[in-house]
Amino acid sequence: RKGNFEHFMQKEIHEQPDSLTMTMRGRLIRGGEQKAKGILLGGLKDHLKTIRRSRRILCIGCGTSYNAALAARPVVEELSGIPVTMEIASDLLDRQGPIYREDAAIFVSQSGETADTLQALEYAESDGALCVGITNTVGSAIARGSHCGIHLNAGCEIGVASTKAYTSQIAVIVMLALALGDYSLSTQQRRNAIMDDLYNLPSKVRDVLKLDKDMKELAALLMDEQSLLVFGRGYNYATALECALKVKEVSLMHAEGIVAGEMKNGPLALVDETLLIIVIATRDASLNKQQWKARKGRLIVMCTEGDAEFMCPDRTCRIIEVPKVQDCLQPIINIVSLQLLAYHLTVFRGFNVDQPRNLAKSVTTQ
Ligand code: F6R
Secondary structure, three states: OOOOOOOHHHHHHHOHHHHHHHHHOOOEEEOOOOOEEEEOOHHHOOOHHHHHHOOEEEEEEOHHHHHHHHHHHHHHHHHHOOOEEEEEHHHHHHHOOOOOOOEEEEEEEOOOOOHHHHHHHHHHHHOOOEEEEEEOOOOOHHHHHOOEEEEOOOOOOOOOOOOHHHHHHHHHHHHHHHHHOOOOOOOHHHHHHHHHHHHHHHHHHHHHHOOHHHHHHHHHHHOOOOEEEEEEOHHHHHHHHHHHHHHHHHHOOEEEEEEHHHHHHOHHHHOOOOOEEEEEOOOOOOHHHOOHHHHHOEEEEEEEOOOHHHHOOOOOOEEEEEOOOOHHHHHHHHHHHHHHHHHHHHHHHOOOOOOOOOOOOOOOOO
16 A cells, blocks of 8 residues: 555655645636636535634644644735634643634634544633534544634544645635635735745656655765754744654654744753754745844755855855745645655654654554
8 A cells, every 4th residue: 555655754754736626626726827726625614704804813732733734824914914823632622712602713623533633622612612623533532623624634643653645734724815815906916926826736746756866865874863953933833843843753762843933932052063953944924034043053955946156155154945836835845855754854763653662653642
């Protein structure tokens, strides 16, 4: 079932052009002349109005699913005009955070069975919020327990480390943002640009997968490292968290994802000439605010194709160049190369790729 691949994680990373195509099929509606026309989310059609009227949107999940919602949060806020609050399911439950009838709560879970997310769903439902489920498993507890939802259609994911479900989760939440904002004339151009890039996303992801050999070489160089920091901001704060999560869970190397704006408030103290740092610096509105104070460390910079010279004029850093897409879709492009890096690091370090130590695919206990 692994076909030509050695591991499920590797297969699932390489499947992403197809899984994204499946996620968008029938939902991204094309108009004439290859132009995007609109978004159709069948499972939400009777509920979009209620979500548009909510005072707040809560995005609730665990691990990678939380990171996916975090990646899409800015575009949901931008296109819906509704504030979005992020919640790690267990933390919401620990705090018994307040939830209101005017809230729309979105539960993101690949398996649809994660105990903390499921319990948070029951909690939000009992407080009267509209509950939307985004899962990859038809008939799962979260899919059954929510008022409405969107199925990822990403295909079965077997590797414990989530890869293709992550990129499909981001794509689905971006489509949700487009649907929520589709009454507004002032954002029409922006929405059209995002829809056009969604349409081209599978072929761009195919281009990123061509970096496989480069990522393998980079992993060979990094395999004996003790620790890795990953910095990102704006749309790519989530990419930093997700890269660090993938590296630690499969390759068992210590890794930490940090929002770049926080560097000066503590983490900068760690930086010396030995520290290994990945900086996500693809082009978007936050690029000029990137923290180049990390210069002292050993830098790997992810940048937009053609920006290598500008990012690293003295050629002292290693560069990962990726294709440019609309800012809200860039996290999908950016994570693919980092998934490849985490995969190859794990193989070089001799750990179990598909069954990482102490982890299960579905976390059904609290
Ligand atoms: C990491 C990973 C986990 C899950 C988390 C939630 O690769 O897969 O962090 O994302 O356990 O699982 P789901 O998405 O099934 O709710």
